[in-house]
Amino acid sequence: MEHILEEAKSISAEIAEWRRHLHQTPELGLETPKTSAYIVQELKKMGVEDIRERVGGWGVAALVKGEKPGKTLAIRADCDALPIKEETGLPFASKNGLMHACGHDAHTAMALGAAKLLLAHKAELAGTVKFIFQPAEENVQGAKAMIDDGVMENPHVDALIGLHTGCLWKEVGNGEIGVRFGSLMAAVDRFVVTFKGKGGHGATPHLAVDPVTMTATAVLELQTILSRELSPLDAAVLTVGRIEGGKSFNIIPESCLIEGTVRTLNPSTRAFVEERLRAVVSRVADGMRGEAEVEYESGPPPLINDTDFTRTFQAFAARLAGAEKVKEIGEPTMGGEDVAYFLEMVPGTFFVHGSCAPEKGQVYPHHNPKFDVDEETFPLGSALFAGFALTWQQ
Ligand SMILES: [Zn+2]
Numbered sequence: 187m188e189h190i191l192e193e194a195k196s197i198s199a200e201i202a203e204w205r206r207h208l209h210q211t212p213e214l215g216l217e218t219p220k221t222s223a224y225i226v227q228e229l230k231k232m233g234v235e236d237i238r239e240r241v242g243g244w245g246v247a248a249l250v251k252g253e254k255p256g257k258t259l260a261i262r263a264d265c266d267a268l269p270i271k272e273e274t275g276l277p278f279a280s281k282n283g284l285m286h287a288c289g290h291d292a293h294t295a296m297a298l299g300a301a302k303l304l305l306a307h308k309a310e311l312a313g314t315v316k317f318i319f320q321p322a323e324e325n326v327q328g329a330k331a332m333i334d335d336g337v338m339e340n341p342h343v344d345a346l347i348g349l350h351t352g353c354l355w356k357e358v359g360n361g362e363i364g365v366r367f368g369s370l371m372a373a374v375d376r377f378v379v380t381f382k383g384k385g386g387h388g389a390t391p392h393l394a395v396d397p398v399t400m401t402a403t404a405v406l407e408l409q410t411i412l413s414r415e416l417s418p419l420d421a422a423v424l425t426v427g428r429i430e431g432g433k434s435f436n437i438i439p440e441s442c443l444i445e446g447t448v449r450t451l452n453p454s455t456r457a458f459v460e461e462r463l464r465a466v467v468s469r470v471a472d473g474m475r476g477e478a479e480v481e482y483e484s485g486p487p488p489l490i491n492d493t494d495f496t497r498t499f500q501a502f503a504a505r506l507a508g509a510e511k512v513k514e515i516g517e518p519t520m521g522g523e524d525v526a527y528f529l530e531m532v533p534g535t536f537f538v539h540g541s542c543a544p545e546k547g548q549v550y551p552h553h554n555p556k557f558d559v560d561e562e563t564f565p566l567g568s569a570l571f572a573g574f575a576l577t578w579q580q
């Protein structure tokens with residue numbers, strides 16, 4: 187294990203090549219047939235034999251089995267891209283109108299690098315490492331699809347690690363590692379509320395039941411759930427992003443709807459906000475002689491890193507890269523990540539892999555048409571995955 191970072195550096199050209207290939211052929215959402223075929227091809231080429239294809243669609247699960255007994259660690263890498271037209275001008279830029287503008291190409295390449303490193307260490311590897319190559323992170327459907335198709339069984343996964351690359355947190359610079367204990371990212375829920383009234387003439391509101399007034403009242407009252415009912419120290423967001431209703435200046439419509447998102451950092455707050463949202467909209471509608479119909483869709487849960495497990499990872503990362511390279515992330519984000527579905531099932535940690543070299547022009551945020559990451563940091567990612575797999579049970 188001591189030399190794993192050097193070993194990773196010795197295959198840096200290969201890791202970059204995988205990334206560049208994936209970067210040139212981005213695919214969207216659950217539909218990643220070419221990406222998956224390439225992953226399988228490269229895994230087979232390096233000697234991985236136990237590969238399960240078409241998991242939950244185009245997901246891939248691959249096993250590297252150690253020669254010593256032990257538990258199963260999953261290493262999760264997402265592999266989908268975004269509907270963004272690339273403007274980086276890189277020689278390997280995508281030309282198909284889609285773009286790896288979130289670094290998932292790098293995640294997959296670093297995981298492939300880890301598989302290659304582990305194959306050379308099977309004699310000292312305890313247990314099994316299950317690589318999970320997951321499509322559809324961006325629309326948060328992929329993890330759930332793979333779980334529903336049994337990716338966490340055969341063999342049963344005991345713990346899971348994953349990373350996100352780029353410079354997502356200012357305290358995690360290029361070539362550094364960010365860890366966080368507890369909540370890192372938020373639950374992502376979506377709601378649609380349809381206020382139903384009775385249509386009529388704009389000049390005779392007393393003969394109608396006005397769903398627009400209900401909507402306007404509800405949009406403001408919903409904010410009081412956060413400001414008056416939750417602890418000010420318990421972070422939550424409720425955003426109404428869409429209002430739709432009515433066609434004419436002098437007609438009271440039959441209905442009016444709002445659509446929005448709720449973000450929370452722990453399961454009890456999440457349940458509380460949903461319950462209160464339902465109550466507030468029905469009270470508002472009821473108070474105005476109307477009705478509210480609620481459609482509430484729960485997305486990924488909050489991403490919560492297991493404290494003990496994260497401590498083990500933090501100590502390992504410090505040993506591998508030097509304690510000064512390992513930063514503790516101060517604040518979570520209200521953005522979401524569907525790796526949270528896995529981490530709801532088993533302990534694990536999702537860490538940040540700092541990758542952006544401003545001197546190379548890598549100053550653009552994620553999901554920007556000029557987004558890019560620093561390939562020189564890729565061996566670190568592969569070494570973190572592989573080295574941790576070799577030591578986490580000790
Ligand atoms: Zn993204």
Ligand SMILES: [Zn+2]
Nearest residue numbers: 288289290350
């Ligand atoms: Zn991403």
